[in-house]
Amino acid sequence: MAISLSTTESSFFLIILIIVVAAAALLIWQSYRKGVDAGALRMVRKIAQDNEPPASSVFGRGVNAQNAAHNLLDVMRSAVILVDGLGNTRYVSPLAEQLDVVADDHLEYDEIRDILAQVVSDGKIRDREIELHVEPESGRITDRVPMYLRVRIGRIARIHSDIMPDDDVDDIAVSGGADELYAVFLENVSERRNFERMRRDFVTNVSHELKTPAGAISLLAETVSDAAEDPDAVRYFSGRISKESERLTELVQKLIALQKVQNDEGLAAADRRPVDVPQVVREALDENAVQADAANIELRMYVGDDTVGVQTNEANDTADGTEADRAGRSGGMDGDAADGTAEPAYEPMIVEGDADAIKTAVKNLVENAVHYSPKGTHVGVSVKQEGGFVRIRVIDQGIGIPVEAQSRIFERFYRVDPARSRETGGTGLGLAITKHIVQEAGGTIDVWSRPGEGSTFTITLPVASGENHSND
Secondary structure: OOOOOOHHHHHHHHHHHHHHHHHHHHHHHHHHHHHHHHHHHHHHHHHHHHHOOOOOEOOEOOOOHHHHHHHHHHOOOOEEEEEOOOOEEEEEOHHHHHHOOEEOOEEOOHHHHHHHHHHHHHOOOEEEEEEEEEOOOOOOHHHOEEEEEEEEEEEOOOOOOOOOOOOOOOOOOOOOOOOOOEEEEEEEOHHHHHHHHHHHHHHHHHHHHHHHHHHHHHHHHHHHHHOOOOHHHHHHHHHHHHHHHHHHHHHHHHHHHHHHHHHOOOOOHHHOEEEEHHHHHHHHHHHOHHHHHHOOOEEEEEEOOOOOOEEOOOOOOOOOOHHHHHHHHOOOOOOOOOOOOOOOOOOOOEEEEOHHHHHHHHHHHHHHHHHOOOOOOEEEEEEEEEOOEEEEEEEOOOOOOOHHHOOOOOOOOOOOOHHHHHHHOOOOOHHHHHHHHHHHOOOEEEEEEEOOOEEEEEEEEEEOOOOOOOOO
């Protein structure tokens, strides 16, 4: 039996059919789109795996995260060490290697490990300054030099990527591992601390050195006033006032000289003049002759390979010649010194610089040697050209300098024995001035000393360009 539909019923049925077809089409499209998205994600991963270098990271295409992080750490101003919670190192930057605080892939010093333990415990960043006593190559405890380090330690945070949120996409961790890592930042502040200490010492010592003679002059002047009716007392205390005034004047003059050599930026090439070193040394010895005569200390000069030397002052020749032997051990003269009856013709040894300044440097060393030498001994000065350098050695038979003090003797106002320095009238500035003069001339100054045997100060200056370097 045929079913007859009215026009209204036919239209309604057609609308229902269109809705069903549209819904089905929408469902099919959504399923297709989801499949395409998943396929596209897989395709992107495959392309990344097939076409990009394996070293791909958040630092950029073709860049390995670990290598990039290490490169960043390598160029940092501070030394950097990456460690785990036990102090085992995972990375040590070149600057950190120079500090020598890692041994057998482990943090070496307890002071650093203690700070790390605190950070591991509570996760808080620590910033400390510590003092380490580094073991010297010589192995002697007396040679230990303190090293001041600023230490900053913190936990490394892992960085995750949310660019492609999918269970199959691994998190990106800059640390490069699942273990907790810690960054140890180190900065060597030893030079800064030493400078601050020297500045404090300088202010303290200047105040003391100026106060001592000024106070003495004031007290002596008052005493003279009270003893006005006693001519002998007036003469005695007037002499003391004169001596303290001379001491004060010398101190001020040396302070001015030190300030001058420190402020000078060095002689320009056009201002440098040829300096005949033996001639300058002889002039320096002549200026120290009166002081040496008063102390009954012989001054003797050696040039080149001369082992006899020439006495340059009037002191009695009572020395035993042992400083010549010591000069031989330190590269200078050999054999015992003997009386010189005639001054030999010196072979010129030419350097470039300021003749007066170099003479002052030698004079300061000789003056120091005389101050700290017993009566009846002698001070020898040798001048010798060795290759491309001229070396001036000032050798005494004095009390010597302890090893622990040798690294500080060129500091302003530093004295090994302050009581003896005040007794002999030293200002504590002579060696500081000498060091600056030698450095301005492009040279170096070194010291060898042993308590009870004496000291040898060696100035090394480069010969003038074009000079004969064959005098070995």
